[in-house]
Amino acid sequence: MPERERLGARIAAQRERLRAQSRLRTRRTVARRDGVRAEVDGRWLLNFCGNDYLGLAQHFQVGNALQDAAAREGVGGGASHLVCGHHAHHAALEREVADWLQVPRALLLGSGYAANLAVLQALLGEGDVCVQDRLNHASLIDAARLAGCRLRRYPHADPEGALRQLRAAPGGAAVLATDGVFSMDGDLAPLRALALAAHAQHALLYVDDAHGIGVLGPEGRGSVAAARLDRLARPLQLVTLGKALGGYGAIVAGDEDLIEHLAGTARPYVYTTALPPALAAAALAAVRLARREHWRRERLQALIARLRAGAARHGFDLLPSETPIQPLVCGDDATALAWSQALEAAGFWVAAIRPPTVPEGRARLRIALSAAHADAEVDALVEALAAARDRLAPAAGPRA
Template structure:
């Protein structure tokens, strides 16, 4: 029997994506200046990044990165358990644990690797991981790596989670959810889910990539906002690459569980540690995130402005109180046309299409930053309304 030719396979897949209008292309950013970025020779106002607090380009953060790189070099040179674990890594883990009010934190190269590590290290073949239907690819892929059973419940439905756990007797169980869902911007019902986890003897794991820095007291995220602690949520993921403006992630929580990850999680053991300079930058960003409540207050004001203005203009928003403000477009051709019109008007707003979101639920994923001005938000609203009118005329 002849083997499948991989090149022929990927060519067929490319033809299909082209026919569907779903061929993805990267945009190259030449320069950044706060929320402004240069793309293809044009300066655009970006409303699509995850830099919610505006820390990625903050002077103190950049200075910390440069100073540490000058002292410590460009890289860590090894994995954490060989000779790559630097004092700056150790300090960042301690500071993150103190901020989140948990016993221990463990630094990873990315949120994707952290999610892989948690399930691979804690779950086995006969176990089950029950997840919200809209959890990210990293949590789904983590279940496949662990080899355990994957069960999914309807979005934001604690009763659905309860049913899935009840129907999966035997073995260990994990209940996994986002804190803030990246495409919809809504928040998981963590208090109800914690009760489900307790009654079903499951470990509740919260991927709070989009909640950390933005929600809760001192920006400690959705777990703190829900009034929960390490007893109810033994492990949570806090990214360093979104509101904190850098790169990497930590898994924080129960000391015994985190210690087990440090000694057995393959995505931690067998990869090079983050550059110490990057840890220094994250430490500087963490200090600002803890201290500067004005950033979160400005975000809240901009979110309220955007939602109020969108309502007046008749835009179809989803139920989100976070910096992620999806504008529903329905058909993906409408979403891409509106995104193109916005770029012509000087704004970069990404169109999110299937398979990232369900058929018929394509959208503009507008994200707000504390660096945006009210004038920029108002100009964006006018441009979206105009883009919608153009799309409607083209479809008529």
């Protein structure tokens, strides 16, 4: 009988393998934040790798809403929503988001990851199929696997590939799931073509709009509104509260019957404590700011254009993206790490993203912009990139 493998030995071997591949991940501790500046290891850095796209995470109205609600209601949710944890702040936030997205109903969950698990596990099971973009977020992949359905993946941003996969899996229910904005490439899903493919195959279109909400579309309603799907089709849409809205949690929005079904059957909703009411109050304040302060999106677009123009002048080839996510592909993992470290030495925090988060040979710097960045800060980042290139790789810079 073979001897049982020891987990400790397996973990140690895996750690050494990741270290040799320049893929060992480490946490950095932020001591303090001041807008787009963060104190890390006793040193202030300009943060160009966060997701606070609209600069709302430290907005005084959002912070005041959090503090006021915590002072009145305490810090915990108290119980699950279906027991006694559903608070008026939760209900108000759900109504506001439903009104914002122009859909009948919305449901608040603890995180975007939990929301994706909730949706696919509540809708799909054995004999069903979930068709997904190959570059979808890990939570969508995990959700389909945990649901027990067949998982089929199509080439990135290929609606014809999605249609072929749907046709190849007849019988049962079907969900076509895609990111609205892809978190590592910054590009947009072809939502109108995907909506047509889903309609033709009687599949539900589910859009994880974590990186589109607040940033794209009229009133910041996200990639679904930007693609004008409100009239063509009404997909189920995920809204995360922890990126452009600067808080924590997530909301699934769509048709009344779908949301009612999720509220009564989705395990990550039914069997977990409700989000603290104070966080819902803060998110409500952030949503209202995002809806009415259009200048934040205009400012963000101006900074995106400024970064891309500056990068092009210095010979850098950023991946095509109209969003705050502006990736600079470096190739191998060690090169991406070296570039990230060189930027940090110059005072800029830009994370190196390596496999398995991105495909093999596509390690990159994921530059993320915020409406809170100043023009001079973006210009300084571009100059620091050029200086790092000249010092680390005189013959050639990163490639697309």
